[in-house]
Amino acid sequence: MATAVTTARPQRAGELGVVTRKQRSLWQDAFSRLLRNKAAIAGLVVIVIAALVAILAEVNIDAIGLHFRLAPYDPLEQNTPKQLMEPVWTQAFGSKYTDSAYILGSDALGRDILSRLMFGARISLVVGFVPVAIIFVIGGAVGMLAGYLGGWVDNLLMRFTDIVYAFPDLLFVIIIVGTLRDTGLGQLLGGLILIFVGIAVVSWVGLARLMRGQVLSLKHREFIEAARCIGATPIRIMAKHLFPNILAPIIVSIAFAIPGAMLTEATLSFLGVGIRPPTPTWGAMILDGFIVFSATPWPVLLPAFCISIVLLAFTFVGDGLRDALDPRMKL
């Protein structure tokens, strides 16, 4: 019925001779607000560039014979006499250790920093998105059920939350990842899977709590009562009535969870309990480079710079989303 009204409307308006405005949904409104936010757009641009670099760093699709590598070198290839080259621009400041073949220089093992940064972007972005997707599914489902059904599910969730909240997030992830590193789980994909699990296990509770709170604040409202009165099943009420109405704060929380997960991975790799070497990640590059920091700072400064830029980009997008979705929530 709703569609019938909107399609019939311009015609009817024409007959009456009134000017109509194109109808806009809440989401279209939010989207146009987001587009007006310069910082958020800049953030989006950075994220898209980082994603393109990460994807194109190396593309091998055998089925159609596509082999392409944007990275100038294999990130693991060591070139022994060409260790600790400095970026080419340092030549202008008197550095004798530059090589035009290594635009951003090389690390202590003679590996090309630019290539390693490009492959490191892959890890960062994957760690940003995969655990957050898991958190969204698990935390969202549990929070929704606990909030709507109450009872023992709710009690269990809240007790569990108490325990998890007593651990600082990072401490908990460090324990999980540190202790399970040498198990079969810790060996999968160079430790990547364990990082996903660690981040997800620790962070789903926060989202579940947020979801629960939102559901509790809505479930006694009239539109839910109405839906129940006309005989909608609990599943339908949760999916069609509650979920769309609590989506805005959930989206904002997810937007901030992504850089949070990336930061956790970088910190773990920096502490030496993250992805296993020699897989290049930005955190591990900082750890490796720190040993030669007083000889040349570039193997540390460049990945540190990349992390900073990408994390800031995600935060700006998150801020933009928050302002766009709920202009009252100003923090």
Next chain:
Amino acid sequence: MLRYVIRRLLLIIPTMFFVALITFTLAHAAPGSPFDRNPNRSLPQETLDRLNRYYGVDKPIPEQFVLYIGNLLTGDLGISFTRGRPVTDIIGQGIGTTAQLGIQALLVALAFSIPLGIISALKQNTPLDYFSLLLATIGTTIPGFVTAIFLIYIFGVTFHVLPFVGWGSWQHMVMPTFVLALGPGAFLTRITRASMLEAIRQDYVRTARSKGLRERAVIVGHALKNALIPVATIVGPATAGLITGSFIIESLFNVPGIGRFYVLSINQRDYPMIMSTTMLYAFIIMVANLTVDIIYGALDPRIKVS
């Protein structure tokens, strides 16, 4: 109120038990014993058996857990596998440094963030406000160790004005304290700003102005007093932030606190160290959260604790 405090205090016990259970299970889920780290120089079986017996890791795992909890209640945290000394000694040695670093950082964070947040709110949407917001965003987003690297490069390597390895003189403390303060400080700035923005739009502030009070009295006596209540609640999470920050900052700057030992013991599978430090951190955070809740209830009569 008293009943609430007692209930919360009692709730610490089961929570700590589960923290211990989780940490213990994880620590023992790791394959191998702590003494077979080096595959090229494996110890003879006899020595291994004796080591395992000495440290009590030859017993069944549930029994070890019961023993561990029993010892814990009597204040015995076990012996560090890698240092061969009681864990209480190692923690006792490092905790002073860690606490000093944490308290310094908290004070620095409060000293910068509250004035910055207030000014930012009073001058909303001016370049000054945008600048402090940008600073706060950078502080909350960029991890401490990355900021530390930039600072070490500038002040340590390029200009040689501050040392960046070790602990002792005030020069050694400047960078670790500042870096550790940055995250909580940036967060506090945002909270203070938001809270102050809300306060200055309240009716009682308008009343105070309309009865002719000086602007200073309005801001300090009326708006600020109320705006700082939510800020007080952030000290709980800020403590957690300081603790997690401390083990990265301590490792990076080689500060001899428990944070650095903690990171080392994770890498060396030193269970007694891992577990005791985790329990200690969890305990500190729970006490901090409880204190904040009580203070919050006392500061704001509108809040009913139950």
